[in-house]
Amino acid sequence: MYEQISHSLLNDILVELKKKNKPQKNMQFFYTRLGANFYAIYSLFNTLYGDHPDFKKHMLQLVETLMRQYSSRSGHLKKIDLEREKDHNWFLNQKWVGMALYCDGYADNLKDMLPRLSYLQELGVNLVHIMPICDCPEGKSDGGYAVRNFCKIDSRFGTFEDFDKLVTNLKKRDMLLTLDVVVNHTSDQHEWAVKAREGDKAYQDYYFIFDDRSIPDIYEESMPEVFPETAPGNFTWDESMGKWVMTVFNNYQWDLNYRNPSVFIEMLNIILFWANRGADILRLDAVAFLWKKMGSSCQNEREAHLILQLMKDCCQVTAPGVIFIAEAIVAPTEIIKYFGEDAINAKECEIAYNATFMALLWDAVATKKTILLNKGIHDIPQKLERATWLNYVRCHDDIGWGFSDADIVTAGYEPLSHRRFLVDYFTGNYEGSLAAGLAFGRNSETGDARISGSLASLAGLERALKNNDPDAISMAIKTILLLHGMILSFGGIPMLYYGDAIGTLNDDSYLNDESKNNDSRWVHRPKMDWEKAMQRTQPGTVEYSIFNAVKKMISIRKEIPAFADRNNRELLSVDNPHLFVFSRFDQINSSSRVLIIGNFDAEPQFLNLSPLQRMGFFQYDSIKNLCNGESMPAINENLMIPARSFYWLQA
Ligand code: GLC
Numbered sequence: 001m002y003e004q005i006s007h008s009l010l011n012d013i014l015v016e017l018k019k020k021n022k023p024q025k026n027m028q029f030f031y032t033r034l035g036a037n038f039y040a041i042y043s044l045f046n047t048l049y050g051d052h053p054d055f056k057k058h059m060l061q062l063v064e065t066l067m068r069q070y071s072s073r074s075g076h077l078k079k080i081d082l083e084r085e086k087d088h089n090w091f092l093n094q095k096w097v098g099m100a101l102y103c104d105g106y107a108d109n110l111k112d113m114l115p116r117l118s119y120l121q122e123l124g125v126n127l128v129h130i131m132p133i134c135d136c137p138e139g140k141s142d143g144g145y146a147v148r149n150f151c152k153i154d155s156r157f158g159t160f161e162d163f164d165k166l167v168t169n170l171k172k173r174d175m176l177l178t179l180d181v182v183v184n185h186t187s188d189q190h191e192w193a194v195k196a197r198e199g200d201k202a203y204q205d206y207y208f209i210f211d212d213r214s215i216p217d218i219y220e221e222s223m224p225e226v227f228p229e230t231a232p233g234n235f236t237w238d239e240s241m242g243k244w245v246m247t248v249f250n251n252y253q254w255d256l257n258y259r260n261p262s263v264f265i266e267m268l269n270i271i272l273f274w275a276n277r278g279a280d281i282l283r284l285d286a287v288a289f290l291w292k293k294m295g296s297s298c299q300n301e302r303e304a305h306l307i308l309q310l311m312k313d314c315c316q317v318t319a320p321g322v323i324f325i326a327e328a329i330v331a332p333t334e335i336i337k338y339f340g341e342d343a344i345n346a347k348e349c350e351i352a353y354n355a356t357f358m359a360l361l362w363d364a365v366a367t368k369k370t371i372l373l374n375k376g377i378h379d380i381p382q383k384l385e386r387a388t389w390l391n392y393v394r395c396h397d398d399i400g401w402g403f404s405d406a407d408i409v410t411a412g413y414e415p416l417s418h419r420r421f422l423v424d425y426f427t428g429n430y431e432g433s434l435a436a437g438l439a440f441g442r443n444s445e446t447g448d449a450r451i452s453g454s455l456a457s458l459a460g461l462e463r464a465l466k467n468n469d470p471d472a473i474s475m476a477i478k479t480i481l482l483l484h485g486m487i488l489s490f491g492g493i494p495m496l497y498y499g500d501a502i503g504t505l506n507d508d509s510y511l512n513d514e515s516k517n518n519d520s521r522w523v524h525r526p527k528m529d530w531e532k533a534m535q536r537t538q539p540g541t542v543e544y545s546i547f548n549a550v551k552k553m554i555s556i557r558k559e560i561p562a563f564a565d566r567n568n569r570e571l572l573s574v575d576n577p578h579l580f581v582f583s584r585f586d587q588i589n590s591s592s593r594v595l596i597i598g599n600f601d602a603e604p605q606f607l608n609l610s611p612l613q614r615m616g617f618f619q620y621d622s623i624k625n626l627c628n629g630e631s632m633p634a635i636n637e638n639l640m641i642p643a644r645s646f647y648w649l650q651a
Contacts, residue, residue, distance in 0.1 A: 006042035006289070007303070010034075013063050021067075030070045031076070034063070041317075044310040048303060049261040058261040062314070066266055070318045077278065081321035091281075091323055091350060092388055094563035097554050098127035100395055101498035102143075103157050106528045110158035115167050117173060119533065122144035123501055123547070124554030127493065128170065129178035129283065131396060133157045137189045139515035140252040142518055143396060144180070144527065145285060150270040151275040160277075167278035178281040178325065179274050183267050183311075184289045185253040188238075188245075193254050197241045203632040206263050207254045208246035208292060210235075215294070216244050223248070223298050224263070228441055234298075248289055248298070258290055258307055268314055275319035284308070284349065287338060288328040300334045308348035309340060314446040324349040325390055331402060332356040332380050339387040346387040354492060356380060359402050361393065361483055362451075364600040365459070366425040366433075370580040372411040373600075376403050377571055377582075388565045389492030393483040394500060396459075398440040398450035398521055399426075418621050419448045426451045426458055434460030436506060438520040453518040455480060456503040461542070465505075473600065477503070477542060481549050482598055485627075485646035488557050489584065489596045491565040498525060500545040501550045502533050512640035556626050556648070562586040562594050572617055578605045579641065583617055593618060594626065595649040599641035610637045620651035 045062065049055055073081075084090055099120060103109060107116045110133070120128060132144025135152040144154075153163055170177050186193060195203035210216055216235040223234045226249050235244045236251040246255040256263050271282060291303035308326070313324055326338035326349035335356060340347030360373040383389070401422055405415035413421075424430040426437040437453030456462065459479040464472030478504065487494040498504075510522030535543035557563050560585040572581040578601035585593045595618045599605045612618040623632045623639075626648040632639065641647060 001039045003039050009059065010038050010063075010424045012056075013060050017064055017067060020064075020377055020467045024067075024071055027067075027070070029082070030067065030317065033068065033320065035198065036327075037313045037317050038080045038095060041310065044306050044313065045259065045261070047257075048264070048306055048310070051066070052261055054261075058265065061265050062163070062261075062268070063142070065269050065272070066314055066318045069269070069276060073276050073319060074390075077276065077319070077321065081319060084270050084321040089386060089566075092386070092565045094560060094565075095558050096127050096489070096493050097125050097557065098129055098176075098178070098390075098493055098495040099123075099125045099498055100129040100131065100178075100392075100495055101528075102396075102525065103133060103216070104130045106498045108324075110153070110162040110166055114169055115279045117169065117175070120175070121173060123496075123551050124558065125496065126174060127176040127178060127281070127495075129281075129495065132180045132182065133163070134182075137187055140187065140189075140250070141515075142250050142253060143521070145182050145251065146185070146253045147182050148187045148189045149191070150181075150186075151273055163277070171278070176280040177278060179279040180283045180285055181267075181271050181274060182285045183271075184255070185247075185249060185255045188247075188252045188254050190254075197238065199241075202262075205255055206266075208257055209241070210244045211242075216246070217291070218294050219246070219298070222295055226441075228443065235315055246292065249286070255292065257292075260305070263311070264307065268311060271311060271315060272318050275315065275322040279322065280325050281325060281351070283325040283327055284311075285327050287326050288330045288334070300328075300330055300337070305337060305340070305348060308338065308425075312340075312346075312348055323351065325351040325353070327353055329353060329397070329400060329402065331404065332376065336381050336383055341372065341585055344385050346384055350386065351388055351390050351493060352600045353395075354391050354490075355400070355402055355486075356537075357389070358392055359399060361398055361486055362423065362426070363401070363403070364580065364598075365479060365483070366422055366430075366435075368601045369577045370598070370600055371577055372403065372407060372413075373580050374573065375407050375411055375573065377580075378573075379407070382567065385567060389490070390495050391487040391490050391492045392436055392522065393487055393499065394455040394497040395495070396497070396521065398452050399458075400450040401448070416448075419446070423447065423449045423451065426453065428463065434463040434476070436460075436462045436518055438506075438523055440520050452523050454475060454504050454506050454524040454526070454641065455483070455497065455500045457506040457524075459483070461503055462505045462508055465542075475644055477545050478642075480546055481553075482600070482644050482646050484550050484553060485648070486580070486596075486598055488553050489563060489594070489648055490582075491563070491567075491569045493565075494557075496550070497524075499528055501547050502529075502536055503546045504529065504532070552627065558593060558649075560584075560592070560626070561589070562592050562608040570617065572612060574607055574611075576605055576607060581607065590634060593651065595651075596641070596646065597641055597649070598646040599644065602643050604640050604642050606638045608638050613637075618649075623649045623651055626650055 107113045134147045135149040135154045192206045231250045236247040288299045291301040292298045338352045360376040364373045380601040408415045425433045426435045436457040437451040439449035440452045442449035459476045461476035506523045507526035510516040535541040537549035580598040
């Protein structure tokens with residue numbers, strides 16, 4: 001859009017930059033994109049920082065950052081940018097299947113990732129999320145999310161040389177790379193924090209630092225605690241500085257102050273740094289927390305969204321092929337906003353964690369019913385066209401029961417006791433439950449807690465194996481496959497978690513490490529057991545059963561255009577409370593509709609297909625089970641779905 005004020009400011013900036021820098025070649029695409037986005041960039045920057053006395057100076061620095069990073073972007077990446085501009089919905093394709101892993105957990109380090117890539121390809125994974133690799137203090141690292149230096153690779157993981165080789169190799173294999181940018185906070189040992197501690201006012205302004213408790217106490221009135229057991233409160237007393245610092249997560253993670261435009265520009269520079277290193281997708285960590293406002297929960301504030309929009313608009317100028325994942329584990333009505341509101345295309349993050357679906361799936365596992373799952377999914381607002389979910393069953397974090405009390409009531413349960421039931425169920429303290437999870441962040445007043453534990457252990461495999469109970473083992477495997485069957489067909493990018501395709505159990509070894517033993521999330525961050533992984537070739541083993549079934553689902557998913565995410569899902573309400581039923585359709589070829597049915601009960605269940613047929617959702621003479629290619633017997637139109645199983649059916 002052409003607008004006089006911003007246009008004349010841009011002219012001034014460009015004249016200034018021309019004076020400062022040598023003339024640059026091949027800047028045509030940069031200038032076209034800058035021109036197209038500048039009004040939006042200016043407006044957002046002005047809304048956030050317009051009152052700042054150095055507003056113009058910061059605008060200049062912002063444009064200079066975009067230009068400098070564009071100049072150092074490689075020709076190869078610029079070519080990918082152009083390709084993705086043409087095929088701008090590239091990430092909605094059903095061909096993408098991801099896996100999240102630690103490079104020192106899945107392999108030994110970045111170098112050792114190379115010989116381990118073939119396992120991913122064997123499974124069908126073509127998008128790899130390597131968890132944080134930036135330099136962190138040993139011990140106080142929060143699994144890599146307490147960064148000491150954003151532009152340095154932690155020596156435990158390797159060097160930039162190892163990293164570059166890995167990136168080149170991934171590109172050859174047509175595999176995408178996702179990396180984290182921890183935008184909300186730094187380690188207390190980051191250079192900025194060190195300078196702040198030394199009394200540098202400019203760097204103290206990078207954080208929220210207070211002389212006494214008066215302001216922190218006001219903040220605390222409305223701020224919830226993220227880690228109530230291990231890091232209670234949201235402020236930490238820094239002895240050497242003699243001041244209080246805002247630390248929403250662990251006491252060694254200092255929250256960045258985005259009211260300061262310099263912080264925004266620094267972090268944008270870091271985003272572009274990793275974009276230029278070859279990341280295809282950047283996972284922006286803890287984005288709900290980016291803006292702090294007294295009297296609020298300091299989550300999901302409007303300004304947090306403006307910051308993300310500004311990051312997006314800026315990234316589109318320098319590295320338009322790179323897309324963002326929002327890690328916002330918040331209420332469903334809030335998550336959806338991280339795509340950007342009032343838009344068609346995502347104007348904040350193109351991808352968002354579908355934490356709602358994940359938690360609801362686990363609720364269905366525990367209750368063996370899908371009432372809450374159906375209600376929760378039904379209520380998720382329609383998302384934008386050019387935006388997609390990251391669907392997952394497990395990740396490196398705990399499982400929180402993010403659905404609302406009101407939904408729990410609608411589903412016929414009492415909120416407090418239902419939440420307690422879920423905790424009891426997954427910690428194995430409920431009759432009949434074989435789950436072996438651990439409570440995380442327990443609230444001593446309500447008994448509510450989040451849950452840690454590996455997928456297999458939560459699904460009952462660990463205890464079934466201990467009890468040497470073949471039926472229970474089989475039920476646990478079915479549960480694992482049912483959950484994968486859901487995330488692979490729901491619509492979005494399925495993100496598997498390393499170890500889950502071979503049924504990795506809880507790993508207690510973290511208890512021997514003092515820096516980890518107060519954080520039970522480490523129970524599901526194991527070292528990959530490659531000997532166990534070899535069992536995937538041995539028929540009759542647990543590893544074989546899980547790995548080969550998941551592999552098959554992935555390969556089928558890739559062949560079904562209806563599984564691409566184009567807002568082409570219909571949730572179907574059926575009168576069996578154990579079933580989760582939805583259909584996926586291909587907008588071009590409507591006959592290729594797929595009916596997905598998940599039975600969360602431990603007994604077989606029946607579905608009468610005729611109402612679906614009458615309503616036109618699913619026309620059939622015969623039905624094909626896509627997972628084995630066979631035709632299905634639909635006795636009297638009543639289809640039997642075995643216990644803890646799912647079907648992907650095509651008419
Ligand atoms: C994100 C990460 C989590 C970390 C937190 C603080 O939620 O997923 O592991 O503890 O941010 O950085």
